[in-house]
Amino acid sequence: MEIQLQKVCFSHGNTPIIRQVSAQFSPGKFYGILGPNGSGKTTLLDLISGFIPPDRGQVLMHKTNLAALSKKQIARTLSLVSQDYYINFPFSVEEVVMMGRHPYINRFSQPSKIDRDRVSKIMEDTGISHLKRRKVTELSGGEKQRCIFARALCQETPVLLLDEAFSNMDINHTLHFLGLIKKMIQKTKGTIICVLHDLNLAAAWADEILFLKEGEILAKGKTREVMSQENIELVFNVESKVEFNEYVQAKQVYFKSK
Amino acid sequence: MNHPGEKEGSNKPKSSLKQIISGDYFLWMIALFSLLLFGMIMISLSMGYISIPMGEISGILVNRLFGNMDMTTPTAETFTAVIFDIRLPRILTCAAVGAALSISGVLFQGILLNPLADPYTLGVSAGAAFGACIAILLNLGATFVSVPAFAFTGACATLFFVIFLSYSSSSKGSVSGLSSNNLILSGIIVAAILSAGISFLKFIANEQVSVIIFWLMGSFASKTWNNFGVIFVFLVIGFIIAIYFARDLNLISLGEKAASSLGVDIKRITLLLLVTGSMLAAVCVSVSGIIGFVGLLVPHMVRFVTGPDNRKLLPLSMLVGAFLLLFADTITRAVLPHEIPIGVLTALIGGPVFCWIFKRSRLA
Numbered sequence: 001m002e003i004q005l006q007k008v009c010f011s012h013g014n015t016p017i018i019r020q021v022s023a024q025f026s027p028g029k030f031y032g033i034l035g036p037n038g039s040g041k042t043t044l045l046d047l048i049s050g051f052i053p054p055d056r057g058q059v060l061m062h063k064t065n066l067a068a069l070s071k072k073q074i075a076r077t078l079s080l081v082s083q084d085y086y087i088n089f090p091f092s093v094e095e096v097v098m099m100g101r102h103p104y105i106n107r108f109s110q111p112s113k114i115d116r117d118r119v120s121k122i123m124e125d126t127g128i129s130h131l132k133r134r135k136v137t138e139l140s141g142g143e144k145q146r147c148i149f150a151r152a153l154c155q156e157t158p159v160l161l162l163d164e165a166f167s168n169m170d171i172n173h174t175l176h177f178l179g180l181i182k183k184m185i186q187k188t189k190g191t192i193i194c195v196l197h198d199l200n201l202a203a204a205w206a207d208e209i210l211f212l213k214e215g216e217i218l219a220k221g222k223t224r225e226v227m228s229q230e231n232i233e234l235v236f237n238v239e240s241k242v243e244f245n246e247y248v249q250a251k252q253v254y255f256k257s258k
Numbered sequence: 259m260n261h262p263g264e265k266e267g268s269n270k271p272k273s274s275l276k277q278i279i280s281g282d283y284f285l286w287m288i289a290l291f292s293l294l295l296f297g298m299i300m301i302s303l304s305m306g307y308i309s310i311p312m313g314e315i316s317g318i319l320v321n322r323l324f325g326n327m328d329m330t331t332p333t334a335e336t337f338t339a340v341i342f343d344i345r346l347p348r349i350l351t352c353a354a355v356g357a358a359l360s361i362s363g364v365l366f367q368g369i370l371l372n373p374l375a376d377p378y379t380l381g382v383s384a385g386a387a388f389g390a391c392i393a394i395l396l397n398l399g400a401t402f403v404s405v406p407a408f409a410f411t412g413a414c415a416t417l418f419f420v421i422f423l424s425y426s427s428s429s430k431g432s433v434s435g436l437s438s439n440n441l442i443l444s445g446i447i448v449a450a451i452l453s454a455g456i457s458f459l460k461f462i463a464n465e466q467v468s469v470i471i472f473w474l475m476g477s478f479a480s481k482t483w484n485n486f487g488v489i490f491v492f493l494v495i496g497f498i499i500a501i502y503f504a505r506d507l508n509l510i511s512l513g514e515k516a517a518s519s520l521g522v523d524i525k526r527i528t529l530l531l532l533v534t535g536s537m538l539a540a541v542c543v544s545v546s547g548i549i550g551f552v553g554l555l556v557p558h559m560v561r562f563v564t565g566p567d568n569r570k571l572l573p574l575s576m577l578v579g580a581f582l583l584l585f586a587d588t589i590t591r592a593v594l595p596h597e598i599p600i601g602v603l604t605a606l607i608g609g610p611v612f613c614w615i616f617k618r619s620r621l622a
Contacts, residue, residue: 051514084513
């Protein structure tokens with residue numbers, strides 16, 4: 001699924017959050033969005049997911065305007081792991097993961113065998129099968145995040161939006177999930193758009209990177225091209241050293257305290 | 259790569275009552291509480307100032323249903339009058355109010371993402387009480403219709419004012435423009451103002467103050483078939499709307515963004531369910547006064563049994579709410595030497611029960 005942003009603008013009241021952003025996301029690729037706090041990363045994802053409509057410009061999903069698609073069509077096109085994973089009611093982990101199947105289940109139907117198989121397969125793949133019967137309200141932050149991540153994967157959409165989806169996972173789970181979704185998009189030609197804070201994870205996993213600052217894209221392109229001292233200094237205002245690391249087989253960034 | 263999570267795999271499996279009951283057992287619970295409710299209606303019919311034997315009741319009911327009205331004895335005639343003119347309308351109104359308050363409670367807890375919300379969170383009860391006070395004070399209560407009508411108008415006006423107050427067109431933090439914090443806060447403010455207004459009305463009411471106080475505490479005494487009809491219509495419509503959107507209500511508990519990405523039209527559904535829940539509460543309050551704790555407590559207790567899935571929670575809460583409120587009303591009507599206001603009784607029973615549940619869930 002190809003996604004195009006055409007001169008998209010969005011503001012809260014009089015504060016512009018996203019200014020004239022144009023970008024294109026192609027199938028089969030993993031995009032990393034990097035930028036300082038308040039640079040509009042989450043808002044950009046909200047615009048792509050149709051959660052908020054742009055003030056100006058448009059979001060095209062496979063050449064169709066997002067606003068013209070029904071809620072259900074969007075739910076079958078994109079899935080989201082949002083930053084906020086707090087769940088107030090004691091649903092079981094299995095119930096929460098099953099919620100990812102709702103765009104495919106009729107309002108008054110029971111989940112079919114396909115739905116149930118999909119849910120148990122995903123729980124197995126993401127390593128949360130043992131939590132199946134636990135209540136989400138009793139889980140740790142990282143476990144909860146894995147649970148809602150699994151829910152999004154269950155939605156089986158060609159586009160996966162991740163908003164700091166690894167923020168509470170330990171490194172083992174982070175790498176496992178990254179490996180899982182990377183393999184998935186290679187197989188299904190899906191698209192991943194992932195907001196990250198960890199530059200080194202982005203450098204190692206993303207095919208392309210967008211640097212966002214004050215609602216504008218400062219740099220975008222292939223990871224090995226845009227991941228540079230200059231860009232990092234420009235965007236984050238920190239000094240760094242960027243070099244190719246043999247062990248990771250990717251560029252890595254090192255920082256020195258000021 | 260190792261399968262992550264295996265190191266935590268030995269977590270003790272928690273087999274709880276909830277698991278056993280959920281699934282197929284849900285239908286059994288529905289059947290059980292339907293039976294209990296029916297039994298309670300029969301028991302309640304037989305109890306009171308004149309006690310009517312069960313056999314007699316079923317005879318009279320069957321007679322009425324199949325239309326052969328051969329009332330032979332004068333006692334049978336009295337019994338028929340007592341049942342159809344006095345007890346049955348009261349009992350059915352009471353059960354319907356219990357059901358409606360419970361559904362309303364489920365809806366509010368679901369939308370406001372707060373298991374401690376109740377039908378009166380948005381100040382509906384204060385609005386209804388204020389409306390009723392005005393009607394009583396201006397002595398409009400001479401005709402029986404106007405007090406409920408005023409109460410209902412007050413409740414609706416309050417609801418729309420609270421929604422207006424908390425609505426913001428800027429989508430910051432909440433796409434629906436109705437964040438639960440704003441709603442709760444607006445509800446509290448408006449209710450506080452109205453309470454002060456009620457106190458003032460009581461202050462200037464002189465001899466009518468006792469009428470106001472009695473009305474505020476809630477009662478099912480002398481309810482008519484009309485009252486039942488009104489509540490029943492609201493209950494049926496409310497239940498249909500609620501159960502239709504029950505699944506969306508489940509998804510809303512994942513948070514607005516997640517729910518939206520799963521295809522839920524947050525704005526529309528939040529507003530619709532909010533109005534549905536408030537209307538149910540408003541019609542209840544206007545008919546029977548302020549009856550607290552049912553809408554808070556029943557969904558809370560039922561959630562222990564069904565889990566938080568609103569598709570199960572709604573129907574079972576409805577039955578349990580009807581059963582419990584009828585139970586309480588039967589106690590105050592037929593068991594206690596003096597009828598005490600039902601609102602007081604539910605608060606006196608419900609409050610401590612709630613404390614216990616609350617403390618227990620903290621400890622667990």
